[in-house]
Amino acid sequence: MADTRLIQGRYRLLELIGRGGMGEVWQARDESLGRRVAVKCLKPLGPQHDQTFIRVLRERFRREARVAAALQHRGVTVVHDFGEHEGVLYLVMELLEGRNLSQLMEDNKQHPLPVSDIVDIADQVADALAYTHEQNIVHRDLKPANIMRLTDGTVKICDFGIARLGHDIGFTSRLTGTGVAMGTPHYMSPEQIGGGHVDHRSDLYSLGCVLYEIATGAPPFDLGDSWSILVGHRDTAPRPLRGHRPELPDFIEEIVLDLLAKTPEERPSDAKDLRRRIGAGRATATPVAGTAPPPPHPPGGGEPGLPSWTRGMTTGHKAVTVSTLRTLPPDFTVGLTGDWTTAVDLRGPAPVRLPRPERPTPSPELLAVLTSRHNAGLSLGRLGRWEEAGEVHRAVATEREHALGPDHPDTLASRYEVGFTLSRTGRAADALREFGRVAEGRERALGPDHPETLAARQEMAYVLGRLGRHFEAHQAYTSVLASRERTVGPDHPDTLRCRHNLAFNLSRLGRLEDSYRMAEEVAEARTRVLGAGHPDTLVTRYEVAYALGQLGRWTEALQTYRDVAAARAQALGPDHPDTLAARYEIGISLGRLGRSAEALEQYRELVADRTRVHGAADPETLRARHGLGVNLGRLARWEEAMAEARDVCAIREQVLGADHPDTLVSRREVAVGLGWLGRWSEALAVYQQVAESRERVLGADHPDALASRNDQAHCLEQLGRGAEAVELYRRVAALRRQGGGG
Template sequence: MTVGRVVAGRYELAALLGQGGMGQVWTAYDRRLDRRVAVKLLRPDRVAGGGAGGDAEELRRRFVRECRVTAQVDHPGLVTVHDAGSDGDDLYLVMQHVEGSDLADHLAEHEPYPWPWTVAVAAQLCAVLSAVHAVPIVHRDLKPRNVMVRPDGTLTVLDLGVASVLDSDTTRLTHTGSPIGSPAYMAPEQAMGGAVGPYTDLYALGVLLHELLSGDVPFAGSTALGVLHRHLYEPPVAVRRLRPEVPEPLEALVLRLLAKDPQDRPSCAQEVYEALVPLLPARGGPGPTRPLDPTRPFLRPHAPWPDRVTTAPPMPAVPPAPPRPDVAGAVDEVKRLLGEGRITQAVDILGSILPAAAAEHGERSPVVRILRKQYAATLMDDGQYRRALPELRRLAADRAAEAGGGDAQALDFRHDAAQCLEQLGEAASALAEYRAVLPGFESLYGVTDPARPFAVRHRIGHLLLAVGDHGAAHQYGQALLWDAERVYGPQHPFPAELRRALAHQRELRAT
């Protein structure tokens, strides 16, 4: 990559901001709109299993899907995504250019970091995480380098969705056998290769707060494996031993966030925010006016920056709602949109025509059942797991009432519901649901299509890691490996992946 390259015929690269093993970040100019932007370039051949063409193409598809999902999140604390796609061998993501300093540099310039600043940073990050987790999306790589402190003191979180693209099934290891993420900020369940959820981001938040308060991350080491081992087995040092002036409630909150077992952490980002509220600076006071002070948004919420007058643009007129399409016409339109990859629009149309179809044909009619199945599947494709879950549960209950709980369709609906629960971060509920459907899958497919029950068992093993039962997870994974080798042979990719994951877990325990 060189200065002056034009990406997608539009974005002219100007200056390299940073680079790593998977790609680069540039400042660039949008030639069409004449504005400065940031462009992240990813190389599929460097992250998709060592360069296999099929893996690279799958990564491209995941990249477009993830960008579409993350674009649904509307929050002032998130960087705005302008565009995404592929250009030659690169995937590109075009974002707003954010002025300011990243949180790592901000800490270095203001060490020791005032504890009220830490509280303000944490509160702003909780507001972002609450919006992100509601989608649901898990950031998976929250760290100071992915947080910008703007001149007005507000924070902007970067790289939302990028880790999800590289780690699509929430547990995938890279071809080197390491989990995706930054070891210093990695939760125990993520380090072990288990399922991740909102609780994983809360652990990373705890690491970040410990670093801001103490000047260093709670677990460091000379090797990545050594750092991950410490996350799993060592307790963090209480920050008041290093900074006695830190309030006790703040120290207690950091220790809760750093709990090894996800179930011992706060239940959600909203709960963390509420715990921070008593420690926040009082609103409305005169407050500081210097730039890059993260307490300013709480001292003077929405106050204009000194010597800077801004005028809000007029609100656009709300267009009139389009007339409701007839059911048959809407179905044809949905097929066309799905064929063009316009999933979000297809979801909106399906959601709007379901009530009309039920009124016209009856709730239990075949046409409504087909529409509801398509609606649930499209919601899942669009990453809207919270909306898909009740549809899947309804479909599963209706089908089980007609054909019995062991029916293949009923089991498939329950399996998809378990996937939604997993994506929503409800690890214990997802684990229970997968366990409930496993006997049916083994009965139906154990001989003819063993990959299906094997996939369910794989998810169970990852969720056992997510709920902190490492011993059971290892035993479960070992039993799955034996069965997979018996069916496929030891050289098949699936047993090979299982062996790498089990070896990684053993290394962590032995380090």
């Protein structure tokens, strides 16, 4: 491929940065979003393959690429896009600044790495594998060249799904006369060599080979030819690591040798177990000759108990001095910092020039460290640790404002992430204020139609919806959508995301037909642009199904949910939360159609899978059990239904609290069962308890509290206490009138 070639009219190839058996990797520029990316171009398919094989391979590539794109973890390389251009399959990934472990070993003249680095790399790779294995994804080609250590200390695994594609295409070599497909022989598990069943424990074996190499300077079976290496993996016990390097702590040797067990059953059970062992070993290890003891706290103000990549973090400007900052290479350019006084919208009007703030020019070292901390905050968010992420982003925002000014794009980027963490931790009103500040600052600095300005305004709309201010959210979404369509076109992913959110909000305004039509249009557009199995397409199909259900078109809703569940199982895996969520809605739809026996079986299977994947006390497991109990009742199996409701209620009370809405829904279901069994006195006591809880938490005029009082009045009627029932009905009617409910 020639230099500066443009792929799909969007990705401009700038510099070849790697070449291997699978193809080439280029540094490129995403012309649409103005960001640097890496583009992996797989080798063109040769004439030795027939058209059927090529068609199957292309579909396999799309499936593997979608799976890789769905992975969201700080330890896994982000896949932005994929496709085919002039017969070449390509992946667009985040551009990583750092060195892979093979390069680090070469830089170190094949000498082993420091003990602290080995432990840190092991811990981060184990964390990433724990995540991917939970998604039922096995890497199959873990090796030093596929593990990157970034300049901020983050470790990332690359090329998920690519190893299997390589095998299909035929890029892997074969041992003469053996019929054994060769991956990278130094890191293959015995079961891979023998052609046996391969699961997540094969990745653990490969990780053991990698750790053995970086700890000793050579792989465990560094023999003369490929066949000897494979025989070593299959039949030979590895030499203990301390035979190569006596100063290694015992726990490292023990863990690595356990990972290198010949049978999967002898290895650690999973990557989570491996992480626990690494943490325990790190906590109890005593320094040995030739190694320095770890400092009591991470350098630069990091907190005890946080991972090593938090080094250099502080809690505010006062904590920073130049002497505490980690110095990064002079060509370190990752991040948002640039010549921000010339703000250019790539597809918009002429640049907006702003005066430079009257403040000292910050040092490159300070900017680099702030970028590292910003990225660390993003990583915490990807792990779902939103409170910690918020603390990091607030600290970085304070320092960036001091160093760069309040309207600098970097400062606003940190403020935007602060708003995002507030939204994710349930502080919607605070998030709205933060996003409002960011939108105003970006409009001043970048212009009203700049993609980052629109992103902040779109988040404002989302938070307004969370606050129940759906009309204001509608206005905000409509305004952003007009700007996006004008600047990037109707089929741009950002435009489609805004239209999806607008469709969702329309349903909350009660405009169900409009919501359905818009969701259907977005789903068709996303199918055309991203593919039918892309997670974003399936999210919109899910919204289409929801709208159909709201319109009472349950047969169509059921089929759509089934289609979404099947596609998600294929693209994301059968145990992915999104797949399980679609299966739950299938149960809802079956129940609404009066097909309770089928719904019951649907929920039984879902409960079993939820329990296996997430545990018996997980809120989503309990939600599925609640659905199971409801359908037992619909089948008039009231004793079983009530027993299920009591059990779920007890667990929800313990996990969520006595007044949590889900707990109260289960408690009400107990009362329903008691009523159907004719035990009205007991039912009355439970209905009254639910009503009092809802009034205490939600207020006496809340619709749920009023519904509970109506339940209570119905119970009084059944007990022959008509006068009390009438009085309670009157109270409910009066409260509804006061609240504007009719």
